[in-house]
Each structure stands twice: as C-alpha cells, then as structure tokens.
Amino acid sequence: MRIGIPKEVKNNENRVAITPAGVSQLKSAGHDVHIETEAGVASGFSDQEYHVAGAVIEPTAADVWKMEMVMKVKEPVASEYDYFYEGLILFAYLHLAAEPELTSALVSKKVTAIAFETVESEKRTLPLLTPMSEVAGRMASQIGAQFLEKPKGGKGILLSGIPGVPRGKVTVIGGGVVGTNAARSQSVLEQM
Amino acid sequence: MTILDTNPVRLRELDELFGNQVTTVMSNPVSIHENVIDSDLVIGAVLIPGAKAPRLVRESTVQLMKAHSVIVDVAIDQGGIFETVDRVSTHDDPTYTKHDVVHYAVGNMPGAVPRTSTIGLSNVTIPYAAQIANDLEKALLHNVNLRKGLNTYRGQITYEAVATAHGSKYEPFAAV
Numbered sequence: 001m002r003i004g005i006p007k008e009v010k011n012n013e014n015r016v017a018i019t020p021a022g023v024s025q026l027k028s029a030g031h032d033v034h035i036e037t038e039a040g041v042a043s044g045f046s047d048q049e050y051h052v053a054g055a056v057i058e059p060t061a062a063d064v065w066k067m068e069m070v071m072k073v074k075e076p077v078a079s080e081y082d083y084f085y086e087g088l089i090l091f092a093y094l095h096l097a098a099e100p101e102l103t104s105a106l107v108s109k110k111v112t113a114i115a116f117e118t119v120e121s122e123k124r125t126l127p128l129l130t131p132m133s134e135v136a137g138r139m140a141s142q143i144g145a146q147f148l149e150k151p152k153g154g155k156g157i158l159l160s161g162i163p164g165v166p167r168g169k170v171t172v173i174g175g176g177v178v179g180t181n182a183a184r185s186q187s188v189l190e191q192m
Numbered sequence: 193m194t195i196l197d198t199n200p201v202r203l204r205e206l207d208e209l210f211g212n213q214v215t216t217v218m219s220n221p222v223s224i225h226e227n228v229i230d231s232d233l234v235i236g237a238v239l240i241p242g243a244k245a246p247r248l249v250r251e252s253t254v255q256l257m258k259a260h261s262v263i264v265d266v267a268i269d270q271g272g273i274f275e276t277v278d279r280v281s282t283h284d285d286p287t288y289t290k291h292d293v294v295h296y297a298v299g300n301m302p303g304a305v306p307r308t309s310t311i312g313l314s315n316v317t318i319p320y321a322a323q324i325a326n327d328l329e330k331a332l333l334h335n336v337n338l339r340k341g342l343n344t345y346r347g348q349i350t351y352e353a354v355a356t357a358h359g360s361k362y363e364p365f366a367a368v
C-alpha cells in the first residue's frame with residue numbers, strides 16, 4: 001500500500017508521524033512511503049534521511065494526501081478536509097468527540113478513520129497515548145524545578161537541595177502514567 | 193516527594209517501585225489540601241481518557257500556598273485539575289501568576305521536545321500502521337486493540353463515545 005505523510009500544519013506542532021527508521025520498517029513490510037518535503041525538519045530529520053530510508057519525497061501536501069493511507073500526528077484542520085475521499089484510511093490523533101465538523105467531514109466523505117488515542121490494549125491501557133504521557137510526566141518535574149528559580153518567578157530554591165540544605169517538597173496528584181513518570185524523573189533530579 | 197492516588201492497588205505498586213524515595217497518600221479532599229499547601233511544587237497528573245479532568249484542587253487551597261510556589265498542571269489538555277487554572281498557556285508564554293503562585297499550564301507539552309516525542313510515537317504506531325496497510329479488514333477483524341481505534345468507517349460512526357457526543361447513530365464495525 002502507498003502511505004502518505006504530510007507535514008503538520010497546526011501552530012507549534014513540530015512532531016511528524018514517522019521517523020526514517022519507521023519508513024524502513026514499512027518498506028520491509030512491502031509498503032511505499034511518500035512524505036511531504038521538510039515534514040521531519042522540526043523533529044531533526046532531513047529529507048535526505050527519509051530518502052535514504054526508502055521514502056519518496058513529495059513537493060506538496062496534496063501529493064501525499066492522494067495516497068491510500070495517510071498517517072499524521074494531529075487531527076486534520078478545516079483546510080485539509082478537501083483532501084478527504086471515499087475509502088481513504090486516516091491514522092492519527094483525532095479527538096473526534098470534541099470535533100463535530102471533522103467528524104461530519106469524515107462520515108460524509110466515507111473516510112476510514114483510526115484514532116491513536118482510542119486504540120486500547122487488553123489491560124485497558126492506551127498504548128498510542130502512553131509515550132506522550134511519559135514525555136509530559138518527565139517534563140513536568142524538570143519544568144517545575146526550572147520555574148522554582150528566582151528569575152523565572154519562583155521561590156529561588158534548588159529543588160534537589162544540597163548537603164546541609166533540605167530539598168524542596170513536591171506533591172504529585174495522580175499515580176498513573178503521567179504521575180509515575182513525573183516521580184521517576186524527580187528522583188533523578190534529586191540525585192543530581 | 194509525595195504521590196496521591198485514589199487507587200490503593202496503585203499506591204502499593206508505587207510504594208514497591210520507589211521505596212523510601214516517595215511517600216504514597218490516599219487521595220481525598222483533605223489529603224490534597226494538606227499536601228498542597230506546604231509544597232514548593234505541585235504537579236497535576238490526573239487524566240481520565242476521553243473525559244474532562246476533575247477539579248481536585250480548590251482555589252482556597254491555592255491561596256494558602258506559600259508565595260512563589262509552582263503549579264504544573266499536566267491535565268491542562270483536559271481542562272486542568274486546579275480551580276485556579278482557567279486558561280491554556282503556550283510554550284512562548286508558559287506561566288501566569290495567581291495568589292502569588294506560578295501556574296504552568298501549557299497545552300501539548302510534548303510539542304516542546306518534538307524529537308523525543310516523534311521517535312516515541314513512531315515506535316508504537318508503526319507496527320499498527322503496518323497491520324492496517326497489509327490488510328485493513330483483516331486487521332480490524334483480528335486485532336481487538338486496533339478495532340477500538342476505529343472511529344469512522346464507510347460513512348458510519350463506529351466509536352460509541354463519538355456518536356454520543358454528536359447525537360449520531362453508533363454502528364459497531366462489521367466486515368463487509
């Protein structure tokens with residue numbers, strides 16, 4: 001199957017739906033990957049790296065939306081609805097409960113839409129949401145430590161303390177994936 | 193560091209995982225109030241899939257925190273768990289101050305570390321993408337996990353919560 005990867009269009013969205021390693025995985029499964037030029041640049045992946053991995057670099061978004069399946073990160077915005085056609089497979093974060101217009105566009109154009117965030121494992125975990133919760137949780141501790149610095153508006157304390165000076169008190173509300181990862185990176189910070 | 197949760201099984205797991213590095217506390221309005229008011233940093237980490245985040249920390253509690261303490265509300269994409277978090281901030285202007293407490297409530301936090309996030313996401317999505325591309329119908333029939341991901345198919349809404357949200361008809365997936 002031919003799989004298209006557009007460059008993300010939402011403001012400040014610097015992720016991309018595939019890495020060069022992902023391209024070579026799909027190639028070896030017998031599929032062709034067509035990626036919009038510069039789609040990976042903000043994540044540090046050049047067109048050249050995708051080309052070497054076996055992807056075809058396409059000049060415009062319209063070119064990659066013509067493929068049988070499109071993979072992206074964020075839900076399509078209104079200007080992308082025109083690319084929908086009957087039978088297209090779309091695989092991305094969609095959050096359709098909060099997106100009435102997108103939902104009706106997908107239904108009326110008869111798109112097969114598979115949402116990352118509702119893929120669910122037997123243990124009721126959300127495997128395609130988990131890595132982003134892990135990122136947010138680990139970031140939370142490092143962000144919190146940073147904003148406790150005086151120039152950033154904080155109390156002016158070093159969260160880890162030093163010998164002879166107590167460390168800061170941290171409370172994490174919620175012990176799921178986010179909270180556990182916040183705690184994990186917190187304990188790393190405290191050892192620094 | 194203190195972690196609060198409502199699930200005793202999870203508290204036990206966290207106790208085993210972190211040992212003496214963390215204190216685990218059963219979460220309730222009293223324990224939340226007591227722990228928040230004397231913390232330097234409070235991280236909001238309650239996320240309920242597909243639902244709005246519960247407002248667990250009252251404004252009156254935040255008022256009692258010491259000046260220049262910090263709140264990081266990771267639940268902001270679902271509305272946030274602090275009553276004092278009333279708007280989503282951005283990576284360009286990430287904090288606002290209320291009751292002398294620094295509030296960080298940036299939407300889409302992983303967007304700040306796109307390289308890590310892109311690799312982490314691609315690691316888990318590509319195996320599913322390969323199954324979809326190999327044979328969509330077969331993948332939906334045989335992979336229950338993936339079938340849960342199907343939201344629209346052949347002009348029907350195949351995910352119940354989405355159909356309910358829009359007052360539309362829910363049609364579970366059936367192979368044609």
